[in-house]
Amino acid sequence: MKIGFIGLGNMGQPIARNLIDAGHQLTVYNRTFSVVEKFASQYKAQVAKSPEAAAAEAEVLITMLANDGAVEAVISGTEEMRGALYGLNKGALHVSMSTISPVLSKKLAKIHAEVGQEYIAAPVFGRPEAAEAAQLWVVAAGKSEQIERCLTLFEAIGQGTFKLGEDPESANVVKLAGNFLIASMLESLGEAFALVKKSGIPPEEFLEIVNAVFKSPIYANYGTIIAHENYETAKFKLRLGLKDIKLVMEAAEEVNVPLPLASLIRDHFLSAIAKGQGDIDWSGLGRVNAENAGL
Amino acid sequence: MKIGFIGLGNMGQPIARNLIDAGHQLTVYNRTFSVVEKFASQYKAQVAKSPEAAAAEAEVLITMLANDGAVEAVISGTEEMRGALYGLNKGALHVSMSTISPVLSKKLAKIHAEVGQEYIAAPVFGRPEAAEAAQLWVVAAGKSEQIERCLTLFEAIGQGTFKLGEDPESANVVKLAGNFLIASMLESLGEAFALVKKSGIPPEEFLEIVNAVFKSPIYANYGTIIAHENYETAKFKLRLGLKDIKLVMEAAEEVNVPLPLASLIRDHFLSAIAKGQGDIDWSGLGRVNAENAGL
Amino acid sequence: MKIGFIGLGNMGQPIARNLIDAGHQLTVYNRTFSVVEKFASQYKAQVAKSPEAAAAEAEVLITMLANDGAVEAVISGTEEMRGALYGLNKGALHVSMSTISPVLSKKLAKIHAEVGQEYIAAPVFGRPEAAEAAQLWVVAAGKSEQIERCLTLFEAIGQGTFKLGEDPESANVVKLAGNFLIASMLESLGEAFALVKKSGIPPEEFLEIVNAVFKSPIYANYGTIIAHENYETAKFKLRLGLKDIKLVMEAAEEVNVPLPLASLIRDHFLSAIAKGQGDIDWSGLGRVNAENAGL
Amino acid sequence: MKIGFIGLGNMGQPIARNLIDAGHQLTVYNRTFSVVEKFASQYKAQVAKSPEAAAAEAEVLITMLANDGAVEAVISGTEEMRGALYGLNKGALHVSMSTISPVLSKKLAKIHAEVGQEYIAAPVFGRPEAAEAAQLWVVAAGKSEQIERCLTLFEAIGQGTFKLGEDPESANVVKLAGNFLIASMLESLGEAFALVKKSGIPPEEFLEIVNAVFKSPIYANYGTIIAHENYETAKFKLRLGLKDIKLVMEAAEEVNVPLPLASLIRDHFLSAIAKGQGDIDWSGLGRVNAENAGL
Numbered sequence A, B, C, D: 001m002k003i004g005f006i007g008l009g010n011m012g013q014p015i016a017r018n019l020i021d022a023g024h025q026l027t028v029y030n031r032t033f034s035v036v037e038k039f040a041s042q043y044k045a046q047v048a049k050s051p052e053a054a055a056a057e058a059e060v061l062i063t064m065l066a067n068d069g070a071v072e073a074v075i076s077g078t079e080e081m082r083g084a085l086y087g088l089n090k091g092a093l094h095v096s097m098s099t100i101s102p103v104l105s106k107k108l109a110k111i112h113a114e115v116g117q118e119y120i121a122a123p124v125f126g127r128p129e130a131a132e133a134a135q136l137w138v139v140a141a142g143k144s145e146q147i148e149r150c151l152t153l154f155e156a157i158g159q160g161t162f163k164l165g166e167d168p169e170s171a172n173v174v175k176l177a178g179n180f181l182i183a184s185m186l187e188s189l190g191e192a193f194a195l196v197k198k199s200g201i202p203p204e205e206f207l208e209i210v211n212a213v214f215k216s217p218i219y220a221n222y223g224t225i226i227a228h229e230n231y232e233t234a235k236f237k238l239r240l241g242l243k244d245i246k247l248v249m250e251a252a253e254e255v256n257v258p259l260p261l262a263s264l265i266r267d268h269f270l271s272a273i274a275k276g277q278g279d280i281d282w283s284g285l286g287r288v289n290a291e292n293a294g295l
Helices: A012-021 A033-042 A051-056 A068-076 A102-114 A128-132 A144-157 A168-198 A203-214 A217-227 A238-254 A260-274 A282-292 B012-021 B033-042 B051-056 B068-076 B102-114 B128-132 B144-157 B168-198 B203-214 B217-227 B238-254 B260-274 B282-292 C012-021 C033-042 C051-056 C068-076 C102-114 C128-132 C144-157 C168-198 C203-214 C217-227 C238-254 C260-274 C282-292 D012-021 D033-042 D051-056 D068-076 D102-114 D128-132 D144-157 D168-198 D203-214 D217-227 D238-254 D260-274 D282-292
Strands: A002-006 A025-029 A045-047 A060-063 A093-096 A118-121 A136-140 A158-163 B002-006 B025-029 B045-047 B060-063 B093-096 B118-121 B136-140 B158-163 C002-006 C025-029 C045-047 C060-063 C093-096 C118-121 C136-140 C158-163 D002-006 D025-029 D045-047 D060-063 D093-096 D118-121 D136-140 D158-163
Touching: A002 A012, A002 A051, A012 A025, A012 A128, A012 A144, A025 A033, A025 A051, A033 A045, A060 A068, A060 A144, A068 A102, A093 A102, A093 A144, A102 A118, A102 A168, A102 A238, A118 A144, A118 A168, A136 A144, A136 A168, A136 B203, A144 A158, A158 B203, A168 A203, A168 A217, A168 A238, A168 A260, A168 A282, A168 B168, A168 B203, A168 B238, A168 B260, A203 A217, A203 B136, A203 B158, A203 B168, A217 A282, A238 A260, A238 A282, A238 B168, A260 A282, A260 B168, A260 B260, A260 C260, A260 D282, A282 D260, B002 B012, B002 B051, B012 B025, B012 B128, B012 B144, B025 B033, B025 B051, B033 B045, B060 B068, B060 B144, B068 B102, B093 B102, B093 B144, B102 B118, B102 B168, B102 B238, B118 B144, B118 B168, B136 B144, B136 B168, B144 B158, B168 B203, B168 B217, B168 B238, B168 B260, B168 B282, B203 B217, B217 B282, B238 B260, B238 B282, B260 B282, B260 C282, B260 D260, B282 C260, C002 C012, C002 C051, C012 C025, C012 C128, C012 C144, C025 C033, C025 C051, C033 C045, C060 C068, C060 C144, C068 C102, C093 C102, C093 C144, C102 C118, C102 C168, C102 C238, C118 C144, C118 C168, C136 C144, C136 C168, C136 D203, C144 C158, C158 D203, C168 C203, C168 C217, C168 C238, C168 C260, C168 C282, C168 D168, C168 D203, C168 D238, C168 D260, C203 C217, C203 D136, C203 D158, C203 D168, C217 C282, C238 C260, C238 C282, C238 D168, C260 C282, C260 D168, C260 D260, D002 D012, D002 D051, D012 D025, D012 D128, D012 D144, D025 D033, D025 D051, D033 D045, D060 D068, D060 D144, D068 D102, D093 D102, D093 D144, D102 D118, D102 D168, D102 D238, D118 D144, D118 D168, D136 D144, D136 D168, D144 D158, D168 D203, D168 D217, D168 D238, D168 D260, D168 D282, D203 D217, D217 D282, D238 D260, D238 D282, D260 D282
Parallel strands: A002 A025, A002 A060, A025 A045, A060 A093, A093 A118, A136 A158, B002 B025, B002 B060, B025 B045, B060 B093, B093 B118, B136 B158, C002 C025, C002 C060, C025 C045, C060 C093, C093 C118, C136 C158, D002 D025, D002 D060, D025 D045, D060 D093, D093 D118, D136 D158
Antiparallel strands: none
16 A cells, blocks of 8 residues: 655664565655665665655554644745645545544545645554564544555554544543553552562562552563663653643533643642653652652 | 351451362451341351350451451450450460451551560452352462462462561552552543543444553453443442551551542542442442533 | 723623723624614614724724633634634734633734734633722733733723733733632632531631631632532532633643642532533532532 | 539630639639749639549539649549549539530539439630630530520620520530631631742731631631741640641531541641640641642
8 A cells, every 4th residue: 555654763764674475565754854865775765855745655644642732843844845745645644643633533534635635633552662572552533435445554563553433522531541551550559569678678679569469561561661761761751641641631621521630640740840850751650759758 | 177267258268268279277257247147057157146156266356347446345345245365375376368458457567466466467369259169369468478378378369479578568569558559450440431431433343452552350340330330239348448448548647648639539439429420330420420520 | 092892791791891981992893783772772882894804903902701712713713703813903902801821822922922913811800790890800920011001991890900921822811810719719619618517517607707707708709608518509510610620730731730729619510510510600619519419 | 603614725814814703702723833822922812732632612613624634634533633523512513615626525523413413515716815804705605504504604704695495415526626727727828828928929918818808817827827937936836736627526426427628727726736836836747748738
């Protein structure tokens, strides 16, 4: 399949590679052009100098970007560059994989429809390692036939695809709700470790028990970071955690749902950033709770 | 081994049975005497008419009761009955398996020591089904040689034992911290489902995704209850959840650790009880959050 | 002084009248034109058919509107109407009295400066009754000489003016912080009444004591509403309360300040709106807390 | 009137003096005997060497102590000393002025009744300065005729008395609810100052505006402390604030009322204590919020 691919970050690169490995033809674009050149020199991909060019020949245009602003910029364009909206053919499909707001997803569905283009949301669960191993989970929502069109693509990058009905923004809500569950695990882990440490119990021993009882890769992974206070080598930066929590709070506000636990996490992220900790791992919630406990 | 066993509730009965099956001699006591008689008629156990009697011949006295008050009553006694403290021989060992406060655990260690008896705390993780299957996790703390003395007992009831050092109350802190992690998962799940439902997404579909991504038995188990709003057949009553959350908050207060997420959960439990929902399952946090969202 | 005046709402009308009474010449604009006509027929004011026209002859242009969107619309214009920015003369001054975000205030300062116009922020404290009685408090920030220029105007509408330095947005921060203090009093009053009522104490008797001890007009005013559950005749709608709380949270987020009490109030406002209570008085926080307590 | 008076602390001394000045005969007791001796040498009072002795001749026994434990000790006695319960005549009245739990107040009513003694609760609002000036507010609850019996006493120490019905514990609930309102004002003030300071606005200028707009002595008093970060000269220690917040939370839990704002304040007090700030003024909530904001 001819695929335009925009966004060669931590997640985008392994996804793009897996698509190439599966035999698809990719035309890739990234804001920093050197990244595109390097990628195209290593893998069999066409280079695009603008989002519009990446979209021009594509049956399917995939975007995998950091936030709402980046997605809006590459689709609608900016003063400096024309957006993919102006390159994509009628009937061609934009597959939005980024973690964006349901509101933007709805808007993208609308503006693509107005010019005869198709749109689905297909955010993914999984870290860069999972992307690398083609073990992502894809949550897709939009017209059924458009999702069908992409199933072989999703198979090339993930271990399973969930279909969620006709409204693309549903997939974005589910992605945000999932990230909220992870952040909640970090907050509770952070509080539990503060209690355990201050009670004189070695954190490694507590972690061992948690791992045995809960058998949760997320507790295991982040528990290790928190137990060793090893926040500096961030896998996912705390300030990006704040972005996600704000997105889920806004999505919930759209439908008048209070999420008091999200509010608590937001305030703890803000406090960490206020203390200059925005670039540590988002499990740095452990540090916030430790400091609040006088540790 | 000669074992006195006090507390034949949901957890106590299967534990006692597994000890009998492993060849130990049990003398059992329960506040409601008919429970003792029925148990003794079905399994090979001696009947005790008081905590003192249950303790009289025991090398090891195990208590598995609902709360601090119940444990204090059977150990120190009440106006109506003499406590196990007066029956237990010098050198005999009290193994406290209940979910109790670290403060009480410390006090028990002290009063047993004053009369030449031994004490360890060995609370367990696992639900009645796990107790049935001898698949509990035991978290033991106290004098090393006393824990050693019980290892064959713990093997008979669980899949593994963790040793936590000389202070018995450490085991109680860890047990409470673990229950706090579970309650936190319920709260976050409850909030996430409120968001998802109000966004028009079928809760079963969300649950399916959560199960795939998180692979957590706890999310799977309670997620099913919350998705189907099936709170009435309580596995663990909400008012017992409040008891546990209060215990963890008190344990944290002892060492000056704020647990804002525990505070949030406490307030939600209280609200449920205020609305007459104290006897539903503690995943009823899902109902609290649904109602707060106007569902 | 020649004054353009935009926004004839609950607050705008009495302010405009007091300026007219003080001898100033007003040209008034309001989105709903019939309001303008009615006002001009009752008081000595010129009618403007657009924000641009209201600004055209003005030495000072005053805006008193409901929110950021309304202020941006009248200043920068919309597709349907030209904004005041295009009417205001060089050297003329825009005095923004609305409760808006510091971010917008900063932006207004910038766009006015770019075309040689002046800008100060001068939000006010006080309810419509206080505006009527020329008893508002004015909090003004911006260039000192521009504030001086308006002192006679502020005297005509208020009982005092506070000057806050050169950055206009400081005045907006202070206004939002003040509204946050009021909302906090409502939340705490709502919780206290829930406790008192459920303890069987007549709420009127509690209110009497609160009034004696605290001598606070705000407790007295809203306490009466909460004690009598008289939320339906809204003085200030709950959904506007949510708007203000969100503004203060955003202003705080700009400088990385967590406001956990504001988060709590936001969640309670959201819950009320979810239950169809967005149009009751914002002291409806009393109802939220009463319901959470099972009342 | 013959009065036994127990508790010569910051509040007790000025109250006792005002009663003496009004012509009553006092027999005073305090745990630290030197305080009693010094007081009796300065004012016309009899010295008692035990609570029992203080109560022996009294028509009315007043207690004004720091907490539940202290009140229980002087009434029921300890191993070292006999309690007032054993000294008080039949028909004599215990007036409990301390800030204690409603649960204890109910219990005191019961144990006095059992031996034919009378009991009312009459906690007071006002700081030591107000006690000095006989400007306290008395909130009295219990049998109407017993309250009547004390009205001249209350007039001698306060500016007004509120009667709250037959259940003594009602007065304690109201006292705790009032202290909760004050603590809430401290929390909101602390958060507001963090926002204002971090926005570059001089805190004194913000305070000036708050004082003008709110006209609240509590904002004025504590706002000055927070603006100048002058927490070290504690008027009311933060750890006593925690005690009061816990009492109000327990009283609310008795009737199943969540107080999420009290939970928030409790967690902030705990955090301050964890950082070694238990002895600063309870407006130290300002410091907690400042630190959480990176100040």
